[in-house]
Amino acid sequence: MARVVVIGATGHIGTYLVPRLVRLGHEVVAVTRGTSKPYLPDPAWSEVENITLDRDTLERQGSFGSTIANLQGDVVIDNICFTLDSARQLTEALKGTVQHFLHIGTIWTHGHSEVVPTPEDVTKRPFGDYGIQKAAIEAYLLDLARREVFPATIIHPGHIVGQGWAPLNPAGHFDLATFETIARGETLELPNFGMETIHHIHADDIAALLILAMTNWNASVGEAFHAVSPGALTLRHYASAMYRYFGHQPNLAFAPWDDWKSRQTEQSAAATWEHIARSPNCSIEKGKRLLGYAPRSSLAAVEDALGWLIANGKIKA
Structure with a gap:
């Protein structure tokens, strides 16, 4: 050792x-x-x-x-x-x-x-x-x-992502209010068509x-x-999966970037831009082949974090 x-x-x-x-x-x-x-x-x-x-x-x-x-x-x-x-x-x-x-x-x-x-x-x-x-x-x-x-x-x-802190959410930033909007089944507005990716x-x-x-x-x-997880997520798919996690059908709206940005805090808009401007979608084939790397899915990782946040009163579901 x-x-x-x-x-x-x-x-x-x-x-x-x-x-x-x-x-x-x-x-x-x-x-x-x-x-x-x-x-x-x-x-x-x-x-x-x-x-x-x-x-x-x-x-x-x-x-x-x-x-x-x-x-x-x-x-x-x-x-x-x-x-x-x-x-x-x-x-x-x-x-x-x-x-x-x-x-x-x-x-x-x-x-x-x-x-x-x-x-x-x-x-x-x-x-x-x-x-x-x-x-x-x-x-x-x-x-x-x-x-x-x-x-x-x-x-x-x-x-x-992990237990104890806020995960990157389906809007591409870290405000936990986004998950609460989804948990209530209310409409979540995403930038553009929600097709940018996060990983x-x-x-x-x-x-x-x-x-x-x-x-x-x-x-x-x-x-x-x-x-990274085995696959990147589009914002749209990520949001839809979170609605289903909280027992709702997806309730999404979309707006051009400038319109969407005008309805966000400066901090949230900046965080979203940093993430979706890159829209990462990375391969893990090298790690799988050389090291036997086998991570859980993005959604499983997020759900583990959400479970902790809900149990500790950080998200009102």
């Missing part, structure tokens, strides 16, 4: 990943800022070594990478790296010491969908700082793996893919894998 250092251990992915690692017998070091707890309780956390670090401060001092290296992890999993400089500082410190480095990227490295389902190795044209930086990190890590045999694997999640993934399925990558080291090092 390995000593596994998980950076950003109490977030969406870490909530599910850390208990999985503990139950598999790994020695887990959970690195966090110390400002949050896992979304779900689990007795496995009592067996975890907790380290509190302020990444931003240590990176400005040039010591974050060496601090992580000093934890002597066989495996390092970085859930919260967002710039190329940040990735460089960490990997430079880990060279020659770590057996496996796993980086959490994003399907937003693809930018607009072009070929669908989109494989991992197509030419990438990201837009927006987040996608551009993540694409740069991916290119850097893959080059490092090929030129210097640095044992890197990149996992690119879609829209992460969910349950956080636990990302955790499972990370462990599959660790287990299949030879197949995963130097590679990038999509962490």
Whole structure:
């Protein structure tokens, strides 16, 4: 079994990943800022070594990478790296010491969908700082793996769903009122014809893919894998399925983007644009073939999150 250092251990992915690692017998070091707890309780956390670090401060001092290296992890999993400089500082410190480095990227490295389902190795044209930086990190890590045999694997999640937080909803944003509109059987208005796509993934399925990558080291090092459900959803289909989940027939209306946007909050409209402008639809064939990846469906992932939200009074159904 390995000593596994998980950076950003109490977030969406870490909530599910850390208990999985503990139950598999790994020695887990959970690195966090110390400002949050896992979304779900689990007795496995009592067996975890907790380290509190302020990444931003240590990176400005040039010591974050060496601090992580000093934890002597066989495996390092970085859930919260967002710039190329940040990735460089960490990997430079880990060279020659770590057996496996796993980086959490994003399907937003693809930018607009072009070929669908989109494989991992197509030419990438990201837009927006987040996608551009993540694409740069991916290119850097893959080059490092090929030129210097640095044992890197990149996992690119879609829209992460799980118990404890709001899932991306059928309108393409995160306002829980959308689910309440559906739960009451009232009319939900969608932008355009509702044919843009979003691509969910349950956080636990990302955790499972990370462990599959660790287990299949030879197949995963130097590679990038999509962490998404078996199929993307159109907004229209997603909304219709949610009406049926709450016991209603679909009750949808549609409006051109500018009209629809004028009836949303600025925050919701911006979130919807960020998601549907990309309309991701990503392939998981590589992960299935090389690692045996078998995630649950988007709807099953969302329904798990909704069950928690309803049970905890976050959605009035």
